[in-house]
Amino acid sequence: MRGSWVPLVLLWLSAPALGQDFAAPAPAWPPGPPSVLLERGLPTATAVPTFEGAVTRWHGIAALSTRAISGSFGWRRLRAGLGVSQTGEPDVGWTALAVALGAADRSGGACLRALARRDRTSSFGFDATGAAVGGEVGGGAWVEAVTGLHVWASAPQVWMRGAAPPLARPLEIGGAIELGGVTLWISRAGVMGSPTGARGERAAGLETVRGPCAVWIGAREQPLRGGLGLAARAGALRAAAQLESHPVLGETTYLSLALGGRP
Amino acid sequence: MPIIAMVSPLVALALCAPPSHPLIAEVFYDAIGDDTGWEFVEIFNPMPTPFVLAGARLEAGDGAGPDRWTLRWVGTPGDTVAGDGRFVIGGASVTPAPGAVVQLDLQNGPDAVRLVWPDGAVEVVGYGPHALAEYFCGAPAADAPSGQSLARMPDHSDRGSNAQDFVSAAPSPGAANLPRRDAAMVAGRLGLEPEQPAPGSAALLSGAVANRGAEPLAERELWLEASEAGSAGDLTLASMPLEARLAPGDTARFAIPLPGLTPGKRVLRVRMHLAGDQAVANDGDSIQIRVGPGALEVTEIQFHPAAGEGEWVEVRNRSDAPLSVASFSLADRRGAPGLPAAGSDPLAPDSLAILVQDRVALLARFPSLDATRVWQVTPWASLNNNDDSTRVADIVTLREVDGTPCERVPYSASGVPSGVPLERRADGSWAPASDPLGSPLEPPRSLPALAGRFEVSPRRVGAPRSMIASVGWDLPWPRGRITVDLYDLAGRRVRQVMAETSVAARGERPWQATGLPPGLYVMVLLAHPEVGSGTFTASQPLRIDGSAP
Numbered sequence: 001m002r003g004s005w006v007p008l009v010l011l012w013l014s015a016p017a018l019g020q021d022f023a024a025p026a027p028a029w030p031p032g033p034p035s036v037l038l039e040r041g042l043p044t045a046t047a048v049p050t051f052e053g054a055v056t057r058w059h060g061i062a063a064l065s066t067r068a069i070s071g072s073f074g075w076r077r078l079r080a081g082l083g084v085s086q087t088g089e090p091d092v093g094w095t096a097l098a099v100a101l102g103a104a105d106r107s108g109g110a111c112l113r114a115l116a117r118r119d120r121t122s123s124f125g126f127d128a129t130g131a132a133v134g135g136e137v138g139g140g141a142w143v144e145a146v147t148g149l150h151v152w153a154s155a156p157q158v159w160m161r162g163a164a165p166p167l168a169r170p171l172e173i174g175g176a177i178e179l180g181g182v183t184l185w186i187s188r189a190g191v192m193g194s195p196t197g198a199r200g201e202r203a204a205g206l207e208t209v210r211g212p213c214a215v216w217i218g219a220r221e222q223p224l225r226g227g228l229g230l231a232a233r234a235g236a237l238r239a240a241a242q243l244e245s246h247p248v249l250g251e252t253t254y255l256s257l258a259l260g261g262r263p
Numbered sequence: 264m265p266i267i268a269m270v271s272p273l274v275a276l277a278l279c280a281p282p283s284h285p286l287i288a289e290v291f292y293d294a295i296g297d298d299t300g301w302e303f304v305e306i307f308n309p310m311p312t313p314f315v316l317a318g319a320r321l322e323a324g325d326g327a328g329p330d331r332w333t334l335r336w337v338g339t340p341g342d343t344v345a346g347d348g349r350f351v352i353g354g355a356s357v358t359p360a361p362g363a364v365v366q367l368d369l370q371n372g373p374d375a376v377r378l379v380w381p382d383g384a385v386e387v388v389g390y391g392p393h394a395l396a397e398y399f400c401g402a403p404a405a406d407a408p409s410g411q412s413l414a415r416m417p418d419h420s421d422r423g424s425n426a427q428d429f430v431s432a433a434p435s436p437g438a439a440n441l442p443r444r445d446a447a448m449v450a451g452r453l454g455l456e457p458e459q460p461a462p463g464s465a466a467l468l469s470g471a472v473a474n475r476g477a478e479p480l481a482e483r484e485l486w487l488e489a490s491e492a493g494s495a496g497d498l499t500l501a502s503m504p505l506e507a508r509l510a511p512g513d514t515a516r517f518a519i520p521l522p523g524l525t526p527g528k529r530v531l532r533v534r535m536h537l538a539g540d541q542a543v544a545n546d547g548d549s550i551q552i553r554v555g556p557g558a559l560e561v562t563e564i565q566f567h568p569a570a571g572e573g574e575w576v577e578v579r580n581r582s583d584a585p586l587s588v589a590s591f592s593l594a595d596r597r598g599a600p601g602l603p604a605a606g607s608d609p610l611a612p613d614s615l616a617i618l619v620q621d622r623v624a625l626l627a628r629f630p631s632l633d634a635t636r637v638w639q640v641t642p643w644a645s646l647n648n649n650d651d652s653t654r655v656a657d658i659v660t661l662r663e664v665d666g667t668p669c670e671r672v673p674y675s676a677s678g679v680p681s682g683v684p685l686e687r688r689a690d691g692s693w694a695p696a697s698d699p700l701g702s703p704l705e706p707p708r709s710l711p712a713l714a715g716r717f718e719v720s721p722r723r724v725g726a727p728r729s730m731i732a733s734v735g736w737d738l739p740w741p742r743g744r745i746t747v748d749l750y751d752l753a754g755r756r757v758r759q760v761m762a763e764t765s766v767a768a769r770g771e772r773p774w775q776a777t778g779l780p781p782g783l784y785v786m787v788l789l790a791h792p793e794v795g796s797g798t799f800t801a802s803q804p805l806r807i808d809g810s811a812p
Contacts, residue, residue, distance in 0.1 A: 020752055020783075058752065059785055063722075064804045092722045092783065092806040134811055160811035166783035167752040191755065201755070222755050246754045248787055249802060 020167045021085045021096040021115060022068050024054040025229050025242030025254035027207040027216040029150060029176035029185045031142070033240075033258055034072035037081040040154040040172070041113040041140030043104035047074025050260035059249035063089045070098075077103045079111060086120060087166070093120035094166070102139070110141035113156060117163065134163030148178040174203075183207045191222070216242075223247055229254075236260055279400040279428060280421035281384035285314050285344050290376055290388055291353070291412035291434045292369035302367040303353025303436050304376055308344040309419050316342040318381035321352055326373040326391065326398045335376075336365045351436045359437050372406040375399060388413065388425050404429035414440040417477055435542070442541030445476035446485050448548040449514060453533060455552050456518075459668045462555045463523035468501075468531055470548065471516050474509035476541070482508050485537050489519045492530035492549070500524075500531075526555035528667050557669030558582035559591055561659050562615065562687045564674055565701055566646035569682025572628035573621030574646050576659055577703055580616075585609035588638055591669060593618050596658040598644035606638035615704045620645075625703070632704050650677050680735055680771040694767045713737040713768055717788040717801035724776050725808030734760065735771040738799060740792035742767055747774075749805070750785045760786060765793060781809025 024035035031042040033052045044050075049072065056066040070083025081100035087093050094117045102111025116135045140154035154172045157165065174187025186204045205218030205227075212233040219226045227244035238261055242254040280286050288307035292298070304321060308314045316338030325331035336352050342363060344350035351361040369376065372391020375398040379385050389399025390413055391406040401424025407413045414432035418440050422428055432440060439445075449471040460466040468489050474480050483504040490497040500521050507515040519533070532549040540546060563577035576593060580586050587608040592600035603618055610616050615636065619625045622639040626632060647657040656676035661669040674685055674693060684701035685693050697707060716737035724732050734747060747760040760774050783806050790799040 059750075059754070059802060061785065061802050061804060064783075064785070088783070088804060088806075092804045132808060136811070162811060164781035164809050164811045166806075168780065168782065191753075201753070225754065248748070248756075248789070248800075249750055249754055249785055250800075252754075 020165065020169075021066065021087065021098060021117070022054070022070055022083055023056045023066060023254060024052060024068070024256045025231065025240040026256075027183070027185070027214075027229060028174060028187055028203065028205060028218065029152070029183060029207075032261055033238075033256065034070040034081045034083060035068065035256070037072050037079065037100045037102075037111060038070055038083045038098040038113055038115070039156065041100060041102070041111045041138055041156055042142055042152055042154060043079035043100075043102045043109040043111045044072065044074070044261075045104055045106045045109065047076065047079070048260055049073045050258055052256055052258040054254065054256035056255075057253045059246060060251050060253075063092065072100075074104075077105050079104050079109065081111075081113075088120060090120050094118060095120050106144070108141070108143035110139065112137065112139040117165065119163070132163035134161065134165060136160045136165060145175075149175065150177075151175040181208055181210075218244075233261075278384065278386060279423050279425065281380065281386055283310070284380055284384055284386070285309070285316075285350070285378075286415065286418075286421075287376065287378055287386055287388050288349065288415045288418055289412050289432075289435065289440060290369070290390070290429075291436070292367075292374070292376075292390075293371045293407060293409045293411075295410040298369075299366070300354035300356035302369050303351050303357045303361060303434075304367065304369075305436055306344055306350045306352070306378070307415070307418055308346060308348050308350075311346040313346055313348075314344050315340065316344060316350065320379040322377050322379060323367065323369055324375035324377060324387075324389070324398050325370060326375060326389070326393050326395060329395055329397065332377065335367050336363055338363075349437050353436060357436050361436065373398070373403065375403075388429065390425070390429070400425050402426040405431070407431040410434075417441040439541055442476045444478050444480075444537060444539045445474070445542040445545070446480060446509070446535050446537045446540055447473050447475045447542070447545035448533065448535060449473050450548065452516075453531075453548045453550040455521075455531070455550065459553050459555075459557075459671060460524060462526040465523060466521045467518045468521050468533065468550075469516060469518040470533055471514050472505060472509070472535060473514045474511055475545070477511055479511060480505075480509040480537070482506055485509070485535055487517055487519060488534045488536065489521060490532050490534070491524070492532055497532060524552075524554040528553050528663075551665060551667045553668045556581065557661065557663070557667075558586050559588070559661055559669050560687075561661065561670055561672045563684050563696065563701060563703065563707075564646070564659055564672065564686075564693075565684040565703075566657065566674070566676065567648045567679070567681060570628055572625045573619060574643065575617050575619040575625055575703065577615055577617050578661065580610045580612050580614050583612055585611050588616050588618075590664050592662050592664055593640050593644065594660045594662070595644035595646055596655075596660070599642060600660075600662060601640035601642045601644055602664070603638035603640050607635035610636070615706075617703050629703055636704060648676050650675050678766060678770040678772055680769055681733075683769060695769045697768070699769070713739055715739050715790075715799040715801060717803060719786050719803040719805055722804055723806040723808065725781060725806075728808065730776050731773050732776060732805065733771055734774050734786070734788075736766070736769070736788055736790070736801075738766070738768045738790050738792075740768060740795070740797065742793040743790045743799075744793060745788060745790040748787050748789070749779075750787060752783050752785070754785075757784070776805070776807055779807055780812075781807050783807075 022035035022039040051071045054068045058064040066087040068085030072081040079102045083098045086095045096117045098115040100113040114137045119132045136157045137159040138156035142152035170190030172189035176185035184206045188200045203220040207216035214231040216229045229242035231240035238258040240256045244252045285306045285308040289305035294301035317340040319338035321336040322332045352363045353361040373393045375389035377387040387400045389403035393403045404425040411431040412434040413429045416430045420428040453470040456467045485505040488502040490499045534547040560581045562579045565575045594600040618640045620643040650656045655673045659672040679695045683695045686696040718735045720733045746763045749758040787802045
């Protein structure tokens with residue numbers, strides 16, 4: 001167990017990258033909702049099918065909201081996901097379709113994800129003539145290094161073509177440890193084109209689950225900011241909300257309603 | 264029979280400048296407008312003794328065919344040209360009065376004149392492209408443009424060809440074509456800097472002088488004297504020597520520092536003094552100026568109308584007496600002055616009027632306006648919407664119809680939201696109008712504080728679209744200090760769009776989104792009032808298009 005801290009420290013020296021199409025209220029670890037599978041390529045350990053609807057309002061800007069529906073499915077070790085989302089008003093927004101396919105069990109998992117975007121020039125649809133189209137393929141993987149310690153890596157945009165994505169997301173690596181009912185995590189993500197050079201963005205947080213409720217907090221840098229998330233489960237139904245505060249841009253609000261998920 | 268006589272005795276004897284005879288020095292055959300009474304031929308005697316012209320014949324030649332010479336004048340025993348003097352044969356309108364008043368009826372080229380002396384000597388001066396050799400000597404001179412004469416330059420020139428001896432020049436009957444000493448003011452170059460000085464403040468009266476004589480002028484040989492014209496005579500304001508040496512044909516600029524002038528409309532004169540100047544008529548020039556403000560002031564400028572009402576300029580009578588708007592002209596920095604019409608004079612003291620590009624359109628846009636105070640200006644000087652390198656978009660210039668400056672307002676279009684006029688504030692400064700529609704024929708309105716607003720237009724830039732977005736704002740204070748920054752979707756600050764800047768409550772600036780990777784960004788405005796406390800923050804998304812790397 002002592003040795004397991006070494007990679008965590010290395011990870012800290014080396015933030016999770018924000019989602020943009022399927023951002024949903026969830027802690028960085030463990031991967032649960034299908035949005036995590038589609039956005040970061042991290043599959044769930046269990047094969048329970050989940051359907052999720054999520055809404056994100058970025059930095060309090062009404063013209064910049066994301067609406068997404070997604071689902072994940074499993075059979076034995078096989079994991080798959082499918083989702084569609086739409087972000088922003090027509091002049092700045094886009095519509096995205098994502099699929100993910102991979103494998104996982106309780107010791108680890110890996111997944112490929114692919115996503116296509118098209119300018120949002122109509123209320124909804126992919127048929128806008130002359131609209132810019134772009135696509136990206138990437139993936140993610142995690143492993144339980146020792147009991148209670150998980151490390152993950154996510155590179156969602158390994159291959160890109162066409163119109164550039166709204167946000168470039170390089171490699172993200174992270175680790176999480178479960179300590180007495182509390183899960184602590186840290187992560188680091190590269191920042192493309194950062195004026196400060198190759199320095200990455202670091203993040204850390206913790207989650208605790210008490211019965212049907214879960215609460216988590218997190219912090220990120222550049223600039224330093226924090227967030228608070230809550231989730232409650234009633235049977236197969238899970239409702240979650242997360243608020244992240246930015247010192248200049250204001251609050252980003254994440255809401256989701258999921259059916260299925262954790263057994 | 265001698266061969267000469269067989270061909271044509273006159274052609275055979277024609278010379279460009281027969282020796283021991285006076286010369287044709289100047290021919291003026293094409294006056295501006297009707298030539299009647301203005302044409303003349305000048306005969307110059309280069310010898311020191313008088314020359315009697317009795318029997319000399321002046322003939323005009325029609326270059327359209329051979330041997331078409333007609334007599335215009337014959338010298339009488341009383342016609343004498345003094346030694347080194349000139350004898351002018353010309354119409355009744357020629358000044359000074361010619362030695363012989365004759366209606367010459369000279370043709371415009373290709374034609375000629377010739378002087379046939381009693382002893383058989385002939386001098387021919389041809390102009391224009393001739394086909395027949397009898398109408399020129401050597402080669403014909405180039406046709407002189409309307410209003411210019413053909414002048415032998417210099418007066419003694421004898422290079423064996425009309426083309427080399429004669430050039431186009433300003434008519435100078437009875438005077439040397441190229442005086443030995445002649446300094447001249449260059450017409451139209453006199454100017455005052457500043458154009459409309461404040462009362463009591465210094466100014467520079469500048470212009471240009473030219474050496475039109477045959478001799479060089481030494482440094483400090485030429486004196487310049489500036490004076491102010493008055494009912495009791497001219498009042499000398501300053502004088503100074505010209506420090507430059509002037510070779511023949513050279514031009515030099517001068518600037519005479521003037522002491523503070525009293526307010527009002529003035530005429531300034533510059534007179535040159537040069538010992539031995541042989542042409543004093545060109546030694547002076549004058550300019551009409553105004554010291555201090557004119558009677559009409561510009562109070563509002565609409566240079567970028569957004570509702571089709573056309574451009575307009577509001578003016579106010581700041582004098583104590585009624586004035587005539589029709590007696591002023593309006594121009595931009597470079598355009599021809601436009602004259603107002605269709606309004607009603609006089610304009611009472613402290614009253615407003617509007618000078619408009621399109622009177623019908625403006626009245627349609629603002630139907631409640633008093634139409635008698637709306638003046639159609641023709642031609643309208645289109646006012647520019649974009650600043651030049653000196654941060655001036657254009658200069659609204661009011662002049663009296665005689666050219667006297669009245670008001671000159673340089674303005675910047677930077678930061679002025681589209682469609683919003685500029686208005687003069689009580690302190691004399693200019694700012695975007697507090698009412699976005701402007702306030703034609705009304706003083707600036709004091710509107711309640713604006714609601715905060717922040718806009719980026721368009722919100723999507725990048726290839727193939729423009730990379731330029733307009734950043735606009737309304738602040739809930741008269742003035743404020745704003746900062747605009749750009750963040751990526753992850754909340755990382757990537758660029759400063761506007762460093763902290765003091766701005767009016769309503770403004771707009773263009774911003775070029777170059778050097779940024781494609782993606783979705785958030786532009787944030789942070790504003791504080793210049794006086795007091797408060798904060799206004801607003802965000803707008805901005806999409807920069809581009810291909811994935």
